[in-house]
Amino acid sequence: MLQPTKDCRDRKALLRFQRHNLLSIRCIREDEVGFVVKKVSEAALTQSPVDLSKTFFSLTASIICRVALGQNFHESAFFIDQEKIEELVTEAVDALGAFTFSDFFPGVLGRFLDLLFQRHKRINKVFGELDAFYQHVIGDHLKPEGRKDPDIVSMMLDMIDEQGSEDSFKLNMNNVKAILMDVFLAGIDTSAVTMIWAMAELVNNPRVMKKAQENIRTTLGVNRERITEDDLGKVDYLKLIIKETFRLHPALPFIIPRETMSHVKIQGYDIPAKTQIQINVWTIGRDPERWTDPDDFKPERFTDSSVDFRGQHFDLLPFGSGRRMCPAMPMGVANVELTLMNLLYFFDWGLPDGMKVGELDMEEAGNISIVKKVPLQLVPVRRY
């Protein structure tokens, strides 16, 4: 059975896909965000609350299923439905973040205790189901006519077909499954979680919400029918809002653990070789020694600031840093920016059930990624 791997060959294949298929990802994303606008417009007709937590998870799952598998759930049925895929991904992320003894007692003792208390039972079960899912998808792509769309699976199978016997780097079926595992586990909830927190902070901070909407509507002009990727990057205030959301709500509070290759001394502390290092970007983002009023949502703090999230400023690391930083940062940022721009241009947003500003429950939950514990329900009013 496939275990999660972190092989740099997987990473190279993903980067190759990113460079060559940005255009097709753009069409998919515009299409899927268009479906969300349509669905929210229907709710606006009856002034019904929309579960934005669910909406954003389904949106990012749809984008990933189309980009990775070529599967469009709006057009055709599949052997597994989209909700089941979302359920498997959520369970896998939870199981990966659950307590194991070997995290604290590396070596034989930890492994023995995990075996004794069956700590890996849950993870093995869900990874087994995901493995069967990937196997089925690969099988479909190997059939004649199975590779008509330029999706990630087709691209990797083409790479396998093209490789020669002399090539030093060879992709195999386990690499294909490992990349799918990476894309599904890292690509769905990270963008969704960021959008949920951004909308929650905006509705909790009406001044920022109003300024954002005015900025977007003035910049893009009135009565537009569609907001597309040509509009990305045009609204400076939205960029500040996204940065501020990354600071207060990094999707992954701890980036992927690192291991020291040799003895190092940091601020007077001796760290021996082969020590696992956990980097808590959530705490760094709220550190009062680095940020003024760290708990307040103030996008203006980034006006005229050179601090950004591309891994060079260690005060703000929502995508990590260095060789293992997120390889899909442009895709993640575009998902968030395009969706927020559409939702803030076309709709005004209110709290449901007579709830007042400041009463929204902002409690966090989760282990690997931090989600909003209570789903975000908001009432839309269509503006254009």
Ligand code: HEM
């Ligand atoms: C706003 C959206 C996103 C955020 C905040 C985010 C954040 C992160 C972070 C913090 C890491 C760990 C980096 C490190 O330890 O230095 C990571 C890794 C990764 N992300 Fe993203 N990500 C996002 C979107 C995506 C998307 C859309 C995909 C795929 C389509 C993706 C694929 C990956 C992969 C494959 C890795 C593992 C890289 C490795 O192990 O070398 N991410 N991401």
